[in-house]
Amino acid sequence: MQRILVVEDDFDIQELLQNFLQEAGYEVAVANDGVEALSLFAGQRYDLIVLDIMLPKIDGYGVCELIRKQSDVPIIMLTALSGEEDQIKGLDLQVDDYITKPFSMPVLLRKIAAVLRRSNRGTDEKYQIITYGNLLLNCDNYTATVDGVTYELTQKEFEILRELLTHQGRILTRQNLLDKLWRYDFYGDERVVDTHIKNLRKKLGIDFIQTIRGVGYKVDKEN
Numbered sequence: 001m002q003r004i005l006v007v008e009d010d011f012d013i014q015e016l017l018q019n020f021l022q023e024a025g026y027e028v029a030v031a032n033d034g035v036e037a038l039s040l041f042a043g044q045r046y047d048l049i050v051l052d053i054m055l056p057k058i059d060g061y062g063v064c065e066l067i068r069k070q071s072d073v074p075i076i077m078l079t080a081l082s083g084e085e086d087q088i089k090g091l092d093l094q095v096d097d098y099i100t101k102p103f104s105m106p107v108l109l110r111k112i113a114a115v116l117r118r119s120n121r122g123t124d125e126k127y128q129i130i131t132y133g134n135l136l137l138n139c140d141n142y143t144a145t146v147d148g149v150t151y152e153l154t155q156k157e158f159e160i161l162r163e164l165l166t167h168q169g170r171i172l173t174r175q176n177l178l179d180k181l182w183r184y185d186f187y188g189d190e191r192v193v194d195t196h197i198k199n200l201r202k203k204l205g206i207d208f209i210q211t212i213r214g215v216g217y218k219v220d221k222e223n
Helices: 011-023 034-043 060-068 084-092 105-119 155-166 174-182 192-204
Strands: 003-007 027-031 048-051 075-079 097-100 129-132 135-138 143-146 149-152 210-212 216-218
Touching: 003 011, 003 034, 011 027, 011 105, 027 034, 034 048, 034 060, 048 060, 048 105, 060 075, 060 084, 075 084, 075 105, 084 097, 097 105, 129 155, 135 155, 155 174, 155 192, 174 192, 174 216, 192 216
Parallel strands: 003 027, 003 048, 048 075, 075 097
Antiparallel strands: 129 135, 135 143, 143 149, 210 216
């Protein structure tokens, strides 16, 4: 699993990033200041760093400069500083992307996937591509390719399909999927899962997702 280090002193943004990145399948560590970030980086291998600039103790520029002296790990600066000079300074320190706040979480997820692809990190293929018949599910960029045609999936469409493909032969109840993918007590209608399954079938033109009436869904084990 690909590891991301989030360096952010605003707890609300830190928690938002951690939750969304974990939901997207990444392993996440968080640091509240520049010193803690450098300490964590020294003790663990990371595939990417999401780095704020305005940090206590050592700012993001300083953290980036020290890391770049020893590593080419991908770095995405995520900051409220939107001035041209700030962006140029970050890019001169060889960051891989510079994103200003407020930001779109879906866009950030796709930028992270793109940076990881370019860096050719996280080479454990079972986390990147899942194949089933004529389907290729790309776990880096939330796309599915069927007979050579690529389709963009929503986050929940992707996660439901990934769960079914990684649990071939097993019936997954609606509650299984809600507990695993929504990650909180779900008080809405369980049929929200049915809606995502219906959308997947229609979007991809696939028929291998079986409905187990009154229970849930499954895909057969591939021979």
